Amino acid sequence: MNDTRLSLLTPSGHLTLGNYLGALRPMAAAQDAATCFYGISDLHAMTTTHDPARLRALTGEFRTLVLAAGIDPGRATVFQQSRVPAHTELAYLLECTTYVGELNRMIQFKEKRRTAGGVISGTRTSLYTYPVLMAADILLYRPTHVPVGDDQRQHVELARDVAQRFNLAYGPVFTVPEITVPPVGARLMDLADPARKMSKSAEADAAGVVRLLDDPDLVRRKIARAVTDSDTGPAAVRFDRTAKPGVSNLLELVAACTGTTVEDAAEGVPTYGALKKVATDAVLAVLEPLQRRYAELAADPGQVEEVFEAGSARCREVTAPVLAAARAAIGLS
Incomplete structure (x- = not known):
């Protein structure tokens, strides 16, 4: 079986040194060892209150940094999640296969709702269901391996469970991926508070977070x-x-x-x-x-746009037969 790998980066804040060492650098290193799909998961950045202009700016920054970090569009496919409609369409089919109890156990949903004061009425439905969208992100590309940190492991395990349940109920459509863990030491902690991970969602003036574009x-x-x-x-x-x-x-x-x-x-x-x-x-x-x-890349944003649109077009082609197989298996024409 061809070794296919998928990694997604969510533009919810500025990328940090920890993101480079733990995600971007390993992504670049894997390009010649596997068929790689690397995406900007802009839909996931909409699960909590967001500013549209900031989302657009961060998405552009992420796309440019992915290429600057050594991801070669000739050796890996780079894409923007929202430009591949199969992601949202498959997500609904998987929602029809996922149990409420499974989503209730998602740790990140509990934590983010807690930071909002536990107010359910102010919590977006997308925050509750986005693990299913993440499962769709993964299963559309039939990856054999998904590299993941501890904070996302539960979501990949859900994707595996949903894939197995779908295959058992409707037929063998999805590859059930293996979870791979980044090397020890790739997870950097906040310099000012080493009990916390160095997070891209930290405040703009966070003293312990080294961002990739800090002077x-x-x-x-x-x-x-x-x-x-x-x-x-x-x-x-x-x-x-x-x-x-x-x-x-x-x-x-x-x-x-x-x-x-x-x-x-x-x-x-x-x-x-x-x-x-x-x-x-x-x-x-x-x-x-x-x-x-x-x-250099930021000086020619048109080039970056062309690279990501070409990659997104390829992803639309790659995901079409997987979505069609899932639709047919579940009973849609």
């Missing part, structure tokens, strides 16, 4: 202010997630940027100041070429 001086200031601890002994710079979460986060950042281990990152680094200098150099070595390429 070098801002990156230096954020890393200089990163949380460490009061230990100044001879072995202060060491990896210990429990006792030294801030220091461990910086070591993981260096290791992820340089492709080494946390032990190598700590070698010969005697102080927190030295560690922050090493971390700053490592981060800028990753961001500077990415930002140069982004500037």
